[in-house]
Amino acid sequence: MDPSSVMLTGKVAVVTGGGAGIGRGIAEGLARFGAAVAVFERDEARARAVAETIGSKGADALALAVDVRDGEAVGAAVETTTQRLGPIDILVNNAGGVFAAPFLETNEKGWDALYRANLKHIYHCSQHVARRMVERGRGGSIINVVSIEGVRAAPLYATYAAAKAGAINFTKTLALELAPHGIRVNALAPDICVTEGLSALMTEEALQRARRTVPLGRLGEPSDLAGVAVFLASDLSRYLTGETLHVDGGTHAAAGWYQHPGYGQYVYGPPPDVPRES
Numbered sequence: 481m482d483p484s485s486v487m488l489t490g491k492v493a494v495v496t497g498g499g500a501g502i503g504r505g506i507a508e509g510l511a512r513f514g515a516a517v518a519v520f521e522r523d524e525a526r527a528r529a530v531a532e533t534i535g536s537k538g539a540d541a542l543a544l545a546v547d548v549r550d551g552e553a554v555g556a557a558v559e560t561t562t563q564r565l566g567p568i569d570i571l572v573n574n575a576g577g578v579f580a581a582p583f584l585e586t587n588e589k590g591w592d593a594l595y596r597a598n599l600k601h602i603y604h605c606s607q608h609v610a611r612r613m614v615e616r617g618r619g620g621s622i623i624n625v626v627s628i629e630g631v632r633a634a635p636l637y638a639t640y641a642a643a644k645a646g647a648i649n650f651t652k653t654l655a656l657e658l659a660p661h662g663i664r665v666n667a668l669a670p671d672i673c674v675t676e677g678l679s680a681l682m683t684e685e686a687l688q689r690a691r692r693t694v695p696l697g698r699l700g701e702p703s704d705l706a707g708v709a710v711f712l713a714s715d716l717s718r719y720l721t722g723e724t725l726h727v728d729g730g731t732h733a734a735a736g737w738y739q740h741p742g743y744g745q746y747v748y749g750p751p752p753d754v755p756r757e758s
Contacts, residue, residue, distance in 0.1 A: 485715040489514030492565045493713065494558070496548045496605055497575030499526030501675030502625060505702025506572055506709045507541075508534060513710050515570060516540035518561040520554075520605075522547050540565060548575050548601040551608075558608045567616050570713045571609045573602045573647075574625040580636040591639050598643035602650060606665075610658055619662025621713045624651050625705070626724060628671045628732055648724050655722030664721040666712050671728035673700035693738050695730030 493510045497503040499521035511517045511534040521527035524545035534541035542564050546557040561568060577597040581590055606622055613620040629637060630644030648667055655665040672678070672690050682690075691699055708727050711717050726732040737746045 485718075486710065487514050488570070488710070488713055491515045491569040491713070492518070492561070492567060493570035493572065494518045494520060494561060494568055494605070494609065495572040495574055496520040496601065498572075499523050499530055501677060502670065502673055502702050502705050503572070503574040504530050505706040506574060506625075509703065509706025509710050510570065510572075510713060511537065511539035511541065513714070514539070515713070516542075516565045518542040518544060518557075518565060518568075520544050520546045520548055520557055520575070548605055549596045551604045554601075554604040555608050558605075558612065562612065567618075568609050568612060569618070569620050570623070571605060571620070572623045572625065572709060572713075573605050575601055576625070576627075578637060578640045581639070582636055583638045586639060594639040595643050598640060599646045599650070602647055606654060610654075610661075610663060613663050614658075614661045617661075619664070621717075622654070622658075622663065622665045623709055623712050624648075624665070624667040626651070626667045626669045628669050628726060628728055630669065631724075631732065632735075651724060652722045659721060664712075664717070666717070666721060667724040668705055668708055668712070669724050669726045669728065669732070670700055670705055671726075671731045673702065673705065675702060692741060693731060693734070694728070695734050695739070697739075698729065700727065700729060 488510060493515040495503055495507040495517060498507040498519035507517050507519055507530055517534055519527045519530050527543035527545060531541035531543035542561060544557045544560060546553050548554055602624055624647050626647045627644045629641040630648045634641035651665050651667040658665060705727050708725055737748050740747045
């Protein structure tokens with residue numbers, strides 16, 4: 481095994497929703513390992529800020545304001561990326577969105593909005609990029625950022641969870657269809673990850689309660705996802721495809737078990753409001 485296999489030097493990556501949070505962490509992580517990165521983001525200012533940060537560290541970066549829910553817009557952005565940075569080797573479908581809504585109060589407009597934000601864009605981006613990868617004949621890596629909610633019940637988030645479950649199955653199916661072309665397709669499934677948006681929504685008390693549900697004892701960070709994304713993008717994972725990796729500190733495996741803060745042993749059920757001992 482060659483240690484240089486983890487490097488992405490000479491490769492071009494696209495990260496959707498790369499202007500903040502997990503997307504920004506992945507974009508910056510790929511760049512640190514040598515990739516040129518195109519940031520697809522609806523918010524042009526955010527996209528430029530990330531591209532400037534990447535550029536200040538010596539890597540090539542491109543900021544593109546694009547709504548990935550629009551197939552024509554995606555096609556144009558992929559063409560621009562290819563012209564400016566070169567053929568695309570890595571695609572990270574990270575864009576998404578969520579809002580709480582009891583099922584009995586969900587309307588068709590809300591359902592369609594969540595479907596477009598969390599699943600349809602994966603179709604648009606994957607097809608446009610994969611077609612070019614096939615034409616080029618050098619393979620590639622597609623990484624879909626999904627969610628633990630795609631494999632468990634999610635009260636108040638039924639539509640979001642259904643879209644994420646669809647993305648997980650799409651990952652498996654696409655992996656088989658594209659395998660003959662040397663294109664690998666995998667997914668990352670985070671649980672709670674501390675981003676700008678989450679910090680604005682949750683109190684410190686709520687975050688502390690959430691920490692006690694994680695076997696590794698802390699909440700995820702964008703860099704945790706970025707590390708695994710680099711692995712999936714690199715030749716270190718050259719024999720891995722069709723898999724969903726749960727980058728969640730163990731919460732998927734725990735399935736409701738947690739270490740009691742008082743005596744340290746695993747018990748099942750909601751954790752009490754007692755600070756976890758260090």
